[in-house]
Amino acid sequence: MATIVVNGVKREVQAPLDTPLLYVLxxxxxxxxxxxxxxxxxxxACSVLLDGKEIRSCTTLLSLAxxxxxxxxxxxxxxxxxxxGLSAADAEKTLHPVQQAWIQEQTPLCGFCQNGxxxxxxxxxxxxxxxxxxxxxxxxxxxxxxxxxCRCGSYTAIIQAVQLASRIMANGxxx
Amino acid sequence: xxxxxxxxxxxxxxxxxxxxGALFVGxxxxxxxxxxxxxxxxxxMKNTLDASLPESWIEIHPDNTILIxxxxxxxxxxxxxxxxxxxxxxxxxxxxxxxxxxxxxxxxRTPDGSGAFxxxxxxxxxxxxxxxxxxxxxxxxxxxxLRIPKNQITVRDGVVSGxxxxxxxxxxxxxxxxxxxxxxxxDLLSPMGLVVDGNPPMKPVSQYTIIGKSSPNxxxxxxxxxxxxxxxxxxxxxxxxxxxxxxxxxGSTLVSVGTLDRAKYPNAQVIxxxxxxxxxxxxxxxxxxxxxxxxxxxxxRDWKGLPxxxxxxxxxxxxxxxxxxxxxKSEKSKGDVAxxxxxxAKKLNATYQLPYMKHxxxxxxxxxxxxxxxxxxxIYTHNQNPQALRGQIAQMLSISxxxxxxxxxxxxxxxxxxxxxNAGAEDEAVILSKAVGKPVRVQWMRPEDFQWSTQxxxxxxxxxxxxxxxxxxxxxxxNHYMPAMQDDRPIGAVLAGLPTMPAxxxxxxxxxxxxxxxxxxxxxxxxxxxxxxxYGTFQLGQKASPLAVGLxxxxxxxxxxxxxxxxxxxxxxxxAALAGADPIQFRIDHxxxxxxxxxxxxxxxxxxxxxxxxxxxxREGAVLHGQGVSVMFRSATFWACVAHIAVTxxxxxxxxxKVTVAVDPGVVVNPMQLKRQxxxxxxxxxxxxxLEELQFDESxxxxxxxxxxxxxxxxxxxxxxxxxxxxxxVGTYGGGSEAANALAAPAIAAALFDATGxxxxxxxLKPEYVLPVLKA
Numbered sequence: 001m002a003t004i005v006v007n008g009v010k011r012e013v014q015a016p017l018d019t020p021l022l023y024v025l026x027x028x029x030x031x032x033x034x035x036x037x038x039x040x041x042x043x044x045a046c047s048v049l050l051d052g053k054e055i056r057s058c059t060t061l062l063s064l065a066x067x068x069x070x071x072x073x074x075x076x077x078x079x080x081x082x083x084x085g086l087s088a089a090d091a092e093k094t095l096h097p098v099q100q101a102w103i104q105e106q107t108p109l110c111g112f113c114q115n116g117x118x119x120x121x122x123x124x125x126x127x128x129x130x131x132x133x134x135x136x137x138x139x140x141x142x143x144x145x146x147x148x149x150c151r152c153g154s155y156t157a158i159i160q161a162v163q164l165a166s167r168i169m170a171n172g173x174x175x
Numbered sequence: 176x177x178x179x180x181x182x183x184x185x186x187x188x189x190x191x192x193x194x195x196g197a198l199f200v201g202x203x204x205x206x207x208x209x210x211x212x213x214x215x216x217x218x219x220m221k222n223t224l225d226a227s228l229p230e231s232w233i234e235i236h237p238d239n240t241i242l243i244x245x246x247x248x249x250x251x252x253x254x255x256x257x258x259x260x261x262x263x264x265x266x267x268x269x270x271x272x273x274x275x276x277x278x279x280x281x282x283x284r285t286p287d288g289s290g291a292f293x294x295x296x297x298x299x300x301x302x303x304x305x306x307x308x309x310x311x312x313x314x315x316x317x318x319x320x321l322r323i324p325k326n327q328i329t330v331r332d333g334v335v336s337g338x339x340x341x342x343x344x345x346x347x348x349x350x351x352x353x354x355x356x357x358x359x360x361x362d363l364l365s366p367m368g369l370v371v372d373g374n375p376p377m378k379p380v381s382q383y384t385i386i387g388k389s390s391p392n393x394x395x396x397x398x399x400x401x402x403x404x405x406x407x408x409x410x411x412x413x414x415x416x417x418x419x420x421x422x423x424x425x426g427s428t429l430v431s432v433g434t435l436d437r438a439k440y441p442n443a444q445v446i447x448x449x450x451x452x453x454x455x456x457x458x459x460x461x462x463x464x465x466x467x468x469x470x471x472x473x474x475x476r477d478w479k480g481l482p483x484x485x486x487x488x489x490x491x492x493x494x495x496x497x498x499x500x501x502x503x504k505s506e507k508s509k510g511d512v513a514x515x516x517x518x519x520a521k522k523l524n525a526t527y528q529l530p531y532m533k534h535x536x537x538x539x540x541x542x543x544x545x546x547x548x549x550x551x552x553x554i555y556t557h558n559q560n561p562q563a564l565r566g567q568i569a570q571m572l573s574i575s576x577x578x579x580x581x582x583x584x585x586x587x588x589x590x591x592x593x594x595x596x597n598a599g600a601e602d603e604a605v606i607l608s609k610a611v612g613k614p615v616r617v618q619w620m621r622p623e624d625f626q627w628s629t630q631x632x633x634x635x636x637x638x639x640x641x642x643x644x645x646x647x648x649x650x651x652x653x654n655h656y657m658p659a660m661q662d663d664r665p666i667g668a669v670l671a672g673l674p675t676m677p678a679x680x681x682x683x684x685x686x687x688x689x690x691x692x693x694x695x696x697x698x699x700x701x702x703x704x705x706x707x708x709x710y711g712t713f714q715l716g717q718k719a720s721p722l723a724v725g726l727x728x729x730x731x732x733x734x735x736x737x738x739x740x741x742x743x744x745x746x747x748x749x750x751a752a753l754a755g756a757d758p759i760q761f762r763i764d765h766x767x768x769x770x771x772x773x774x775x776x777x778x779x780x781x782x783x784x785x786x787x788x789x790x791x792x793x794r795e796g797a798v799l800h801g802q803g804v805s806v807m808f809r810s811a812t813f814w815a816c817v818a819h820i821a822v823t824x825x826x827x828x829x830x831x832x833k834v835t836v837a838v839d840p841g842v843v844v845n846p847m848q849l850k851r852q853x854x855x856x857x858x859x860x861x862x863x864x865x866l867e868e869l870q871f872d873e874s875x876x877x878x879x880x881x882x883x884x885x886x887x888x889x890x891x892x893x894x895x896x897x898x899x900x901x902x903x904x905v906g907t908y909g910g911g912s913e914a915a916n917a918l919a920a921p922a923i924a925a926a927l928f929d930a931t932g933x934x935x936x937x938x939x940l941k942p943e944y945v946l947p948v949l950k951a
Contacts, residue, residue: 015458015460016460018460019460020460023458023459026407027410027458027459031401032407032408035407035538036618037537037539037621038539040880042621042881042882045538073399073400073401074401095400099400102395103395103396103399106392106847106848107395108398109851109852109855110250110536110537110585111399111585112405112538112586112587113537115401136889137890137892140889140890141890146881147888147889147890148889149537149881149886150858150889151587151859151886152251152588153854153856153858153862153887153892154851154854154855155858155887155889156854156858156895157854159889
């Protein structure tokens with residue numbers, strides 16, 4: 001049993017402390033943004049932000065997330081709204097710039113990996129608002145426990161979407 | 176109202192209704208010749224959309240919204256959510272936005288079956304014909320309602336006008352329940368499903384206003400906001416989580432099952448049927464832990480019946496049985512090759528080898544099965560052919576397909592792996608659900624998905640090319656060798672000893688056969704003598720495996736054609752070098768096919784190609800650069816590709832710097848979606864060219880995860896340029912979701928030759944294989 005803050009809300013979880021966070025999110029909290037891709041920290045499909053840092057929820061035990069703040073794909077709009085100090089009414093209508101860019105660029109093919117791609121993009125843009133193409137490639141390839149993998153080959157579209165998200169963020173959230 | 180005959184379809188008003196009403200377009204069998212009994216039976220099954228029921232292909236609602244249905248489930252191609260809506264809107268002269276709903280894949284909610292491949296059907300997908308029939312029916316209805324002749328009616332954005340009057344489609348169907356019966360043929364549960372028959376009039380391409388424009392995929396927004404329905408998300412009341420304990424090897428039978436530690440896992444349960452072992456528990460984590468504990472104590476017999484990947488091509492060349500299976504010959508084979516070959520001034524004689532590859536979806540297979548007390552079985556899954564799966568599950572349990580319902584959800588791309596029915600976990604979920612009397616969710620773990628799924632078969636080809644003194648090809652012979660390509664037997668059924676279709680064999684029909692058909696259409700019609708032959712054999716280890724398993728194969732993106740196009744195109748590049756000719760001009764000089772010439776010229780112009788023979792004359796330095804080309808015709812689309820690479824001779828490492836692809840599908844339906852598909856396919860193409868090769872030993876697949884089966888990472892992608900050639904005059908919509916993946920490998924291998932003067936005729940082009948050739 002543990003208490004974790006997920007997408008800004010404190011949640012009591014009954015699952016054993018050795019349960020990987022991914023199963024807690026998907027099964028106990030019904031947050032299905034993160035996907036089970038490998039269970040080995042090798043692909044990134046399960047990524048979430050833990051205190052703002054991209055981690056692999058498939059190998060992060062619940063005990064390690066206790067007391068920390070978890071942001072899932074579902075929580076990106078609220079995260080952006082909070083950062084921008086938007087009213088509750090505006091926050092309801094808002095998507096995170098990364099999500100806006102992903103839609104505008106029609107980035108996903110099957111889309112299974114894109115949860116992790118958007119989480120990684122969010123982490124990157126919070127640290128580096130205007131990354132170069134080289135920095136984007138490094139972020140998705142070498143910065144984490146493994147590269148973020150996409151079998152459909154959407155990497156080109158991801159790079160374009162990160163660049164667009166950067167511009168949207170610089171423009172205060174407007175595409 | 177009497178039945179009206181509309182180009183072979185028939186329209187009737189079934190009854191008047193007071194409110195609501197809709198035009199339902201279904202399919203019927205009445206009066207259609209040549210239908211086999213299976214088709215007749217399939218469309219009258221329970222839990223199937225039937226000609227006598229109002230559910231159907233297309234629903235036009237009184238509020239002017241339109242719903243369309245297709246048996247094809249999306250796997251990232253986006254076609255069902257983009258192109259299909261455009262095609263229906265175009266044929267109906269309705270607005271794109273009026274098509275608000277696409278129902279896809281569910282076996283009880285969609286009409287036609289078939290798989291997630293060939294979505295555009297070379298320009299004639301079922302949904303297009305269904306829409307064309309519907310349009311004619313709507314014109315007839317409007318003609319009667321407005322009391323004006325059909326030929327004086329115009330339709331725009333779903334509003335029918337004529338004689339100074341107008342009416343919307345919604346108003347036209349308001350208060351009436353109408354049924355259009357259109358002819359179909361085929362077998363719902365077969366891999367190809369039902370096909371809409373007849374020849375309804377189609378809107379001329381010159382009048383298109385919706386097809387040809389980029390329209391977004393509305394599913395994208397759902398996926399990026401975590402609102403999509405993924406198969407991974409399905410949770411049913413009372414559902415148990417399961418993990419499988421698969422055998423130790425691809426031929427290991429069960430000796431004894433490990434004892435479950437009930438103190439540690441009080442809620443878990445072990446289920447054994449034949450060689451199938453599964454563990455279920457109320458929570459996923461308990462199922463995982465308990466299955467690991469049981470697996471550790473489970474004993475399997477040893478088995479060694481595979482050659483191992485190090486000896487693969489020796490085995491295929493020397494030991495495999497290529498004699499039992501009928502040899503095929505292409506339709507384009509012509510003339511007497513042997514005398515032309517012996518008269519040739521120059522000759523190329525070479526063998527090309529392609530490894531086993533994995534489809535490697537990003538998510539391991541997952542399915543939920545609910546075997547209900549009333550005898551109905553609901554399966555929730557992500558597979559490329561829900562109706563075929565339905566038939567397989569019915570066969571496994573010796574029950575009627577009437578009682579099997581497959582609901583399709585989103586999931587990771589499968590690239591062909593489940594296009595014949597099962598995706599891997601469905602049959603196991605059914606077996607376990609039946610055993611425990613509750614819904615069961617089977618999720619394979621990552622190593623299982625590598626080790627127990629099917630693979631794209633290895634292949635090799637012997638090529639002989641003869642050229643005359645002027646550098647023209649006068650003789651071309653290619654013999655392709657490849658084990659059976661498609662084993663659709665559900666693995667859980669095989670392990671449990673339950674009924675399945677036979678393994679691919681020499682007498683099998685269609686794709687259940689060991690026959691190696693010629694898949695790569697010959698486009699060099701300027702060559703006077705051509706012989707293309709296909710040799711097939713059994714899956715490796717399958718006959719010797721006590722489980723009847725071995726290395727099971729399955730079609731993967733551009734199946735068979737990739738295995739045949741790589742040797743052909745690399746050999747043509749080598750032949751161009753023998754002729755001292757530029758590889759693009761050499762190709763152009765050997766074909767009369769204008770569209771092939773068109774894509775070759777387009778890719779030459781767009782890529783920065785240097786027109787000259789290969790290899791380049793200056794081949795010194797720490798890093799060498801090269802260019803290479805490939806061309807292909809597939810699914811009514813012409814493709815050409817130029818790769819620019821850098822190779823480090825000291826290490827054998829290849830960096831693909833730029834890939835330029837020209838694609839001519841005829842009518843371009845959705846340029847933006849096509850571009851994204853081509854970019855994605857190109858990345859997969861570079862990945863399979865440089866990295867991908869299944870590792871296996873004498874017992875089992877040893878590629879267990881993404882370290883054992885690496886794929887391309889973002890840092891290693893090339894610059895990708897896509898040139899789309901829109902050719903409305905062609906009149907058909909060619910496919911664009913596959914073939915892009917097959918183009919890069921022969922172009923990269925040709926670029927390696929250009930850079931170094933050495934030919935590596937084996938994929939993948941990894942240092943281990945490249946370096947010895949460069950040093951030789």
